[in-house]
Amino acid sequence: MKTMTTLDFDDVREGQALPSLTKHITVEQIRQYAEASGDRNPIHLDDSFARSAGLPGVIAHGMLTMAFANQMVTDWLGDRSLLKRLQGRFAGMVVPGDDVTCSGTVASKDDATRRLVINLVVTNQRGEKVFNKGVAEAEFPPQRSTTHAA
């Protein structure tokens, strides 16, 4: 199993792109997410119910897409506890068969507070945004001071 290695704050540059993350959506994964999260709304599980609600069929939970965006950021950070903020807008439906790709860019880096702001977007295989206005913020622990005797 791959393990996580914590990113070095000093290596981060504004404008830097994060490694992207692509996920293939299946009916099985949506079911598994429904079980793990407790959200068994039938629009995610029952095709005929979803169609009667005016949808093309079952749709993925928005929070599954947000979990992918979360993963892209924390895989890069190498430490889940560094993530302090995550937000965004569910801009389009995600359905089984879709391939969604999470992308992120470092929008700002503050050396004093050791905080990074990352802009996020998730697009589908047609390039349509399914999650936009995404923002993540990470905070690194204070640097251990290297003291020099005066």
Next chain:
Amino acid sequence: MTDARWVGRSYETAPFEVTEQSIRDYMAAVGDVQEDGELIAPPTYAMVYGFDAYWQLWTDQEVALDVAHLVHGEQRFTFQRPVRAGDRIRTTGRLTAIGTRGDMDLVSFELTARDEQDRPVSDGTALFIIRKP
């Protein structure tokens, strides 16, 4: 139209016992399975320990949201501390706004999650969109 008089109504979960199995089930479901020593839940696991607050809102017979036509519009989280197995977390959700945009209803729900020592764990804001049938 969702009745605006329910703004201010709140819902509290029972303490949610975070287990290693629950964290691993969530990680497997979303495909976020890397770990390094200590098992820390992915931050969006906030949706799992807080889920019952959402569920109480969605199934509140008086507020009577049209759940079949409800979709998640926006979500914000702030995380005050990492979540591990053994944590007991209570989440309180509050219906903070009901409005309309075109032929859709917009429902805002704000959540705060605290641990057994009443220390903050995370905050969330959800915006739900209810499409007209």
